[in-house]
Amino acid sequence: MRKWNFNRSVHRLSVAGAFLLTVAACAPYAAAQHIETSTFNQSPKRPAEDPKAVEHGKQVYAQKCASCHAADLRGTDTGVNILRSQPALTDHGNDHLTPIMLGQWTGMQSHKVDISNADALAVGAYVRSMLALIGSQGRAPYDAMKQPNIVVGDATTGKATFDKTCGSCHSAEGDLKGFAKKVASPKLMQAAWLRGTYLGATPVVVTATVTEPGKPAVNGTLIHIDDFLVTLKVDDGTQQTFERNGAVPKVVVKDPLDAHRNLLPKYTDKDIHDITAYLVTLK
Numbered sequence: 001m002r003k004w005n006f007n008r009s010v011h012r013l014s015v016a017g018a019f020l021l022t023v024a025a026c027a028p029y030a031a032a033q034h035i036e037t038s039t040f041n042q043s044p045k046r047p048a049e050d051p052k053a054v055e056h057g058k059q060v061y062a063q064k065c066a067s068c069h070a071a072d073l074r075g076t077d078t079g080v081n082i083l084r085s086q087p088a089l090t091d092h093g094n095d096h097l098t099p100i101m102l103g104q105w106t107g108m109q110s111h112k113v114d115i116s117n118a119d120a121l122a123v124g125a126y127v128r129s130m131l132a133l134i135g136s137q138g139r140a141p142y143d144a145m146k147q148p149n150i151v152v153g154d155a156t157t158g159k160a161t162f163d164k165t166c167g168s169c170h171s172a173e174g175d176l177k178g179f180a181k182k183v184a185s186p187k188l189m190q191a192a193w194l195r196g197t198y199l200g201a202t203p204v205v206v207t208a209t210v211t212e213p214g215k216p217a218v219n220g221t222l223i224h225i226d227d228f229l230v231t232l233k234v235d236d237g238t239q240q241t242f243e244r245n246g247a248v249p250k251v252v253v254k255d256p257l258d259a260h261r262n263l264l265p266k267y268t269d270k271d272i273h274d275i276t277a278y279l280v281t282l283k
């Protein structure tokens with residue numbers, strides 16, 4: 001056991017060493033290359049893999065590796081995260097990955113995988129093709145992974161539910177006309193209608209009325225509120241801050257999106273699926 005660990009750490013050191021040397025040697029070139037397109041801490045571009053090998057490797061990976069390393073390569077309790085594995089990240093043309101899979105190298109000697117040479121080469125191509133898609137700062141290649149389609153509801157039922165639940169405030173021909181064009185991704189669109197707002201929406205104005213004992217009520221746009229202070233922007237453009245002490249002064253907040261918040265616990269999953277299926281038709 002100790003010997004194995006020793007080998008493993010030597011292996012890691014040599015990989016790390018080789019990596020640092022490579023980085024040092026390439027640094028001026030890499031720096032010059034990345035000036036224009038630089039995204040902070042972007043990993044270097046990898047050469048494209050043979051698409052046939054990638055496709056085959058993907059299937060073999062699903063059969064022989066995914067149970068331990070997860071379908072998205074991010075690892076499970078029984079296998080490490082390959083997207084963060086040094087030997088995988090520093091692999092070039094299967095110099096690390098294939099020997100690990102074939103058990104010729106420290107790295108995965110505790111788990112023998114029954115895999116042919118040809119299949120191991122293909123899995124290597126697939127793994128590198130996924131590593132090539134990692135975003136800046138090691139962000140997993142989510143975009144390349146299959147996103148489940150969330151449009152699973154029934155649009156006709158959705159229209160009926162919409163008319164009943166939302167019709168008092170919205171209309172498909174009025175304010176929500178073309179809404180599915182405005183927020184094109186169904187996933188973001190569902191989040192948008194549930195919350196009643198989204199990135200890029202006209203901000204909703206929250207107002208409040210503060211009434212101190214024996215004084216006239218002050219109305220304004222709510223700037224800040226917590227248990228101790230409330231700040232309003234009043235009509236003349238100035239801000240007024242009031243100290244809060246329990247129920248004094250009396251504060252009444254009017255948030256137009258309260259309607260949305262109050263609806264949240266009332267939807268069934270089916271309501272949500274159906275309404276989304278209807279709203280994606282509002283193109």
Ligand code: HEC
Binds near residue numbers: 061113
């Ligand atoms: C039965 C579970 C299991 C299966 C199946 C499996 N692995 Fe592993 N793999 C591991 C474990 C656990 C490790 C961590 C090292 C160890 O304990 O041997 C590992 C290590 C690795 C490493 C080295 C990671 C590092 O940073 O040192 C790579 C690369 C790897 N596996 C790729 C694969 C590929 C590709 C397949 C499919 C051909 C595969 N593994 C199948 C469990 C598995």
Ligand code: HEC
Binds near residue numbers: 176194
């Ligand atoms: C009591 C009124 C009310 C009800 C009921 C209501 N909403 Fe809203 N909704 C609002 C308000 C207020 C906003 C804030 C933006 C605005 O004024 O249009 C909003 C915003 C939205 C937005 C974002 C519009 C945009 O472009 O900014 C969507 C989409 C939306 N609601 C969908 C729905 C759906 C779907 C339902 C029913 C499941 C629903 N709403 C029920 C009042 C309501």
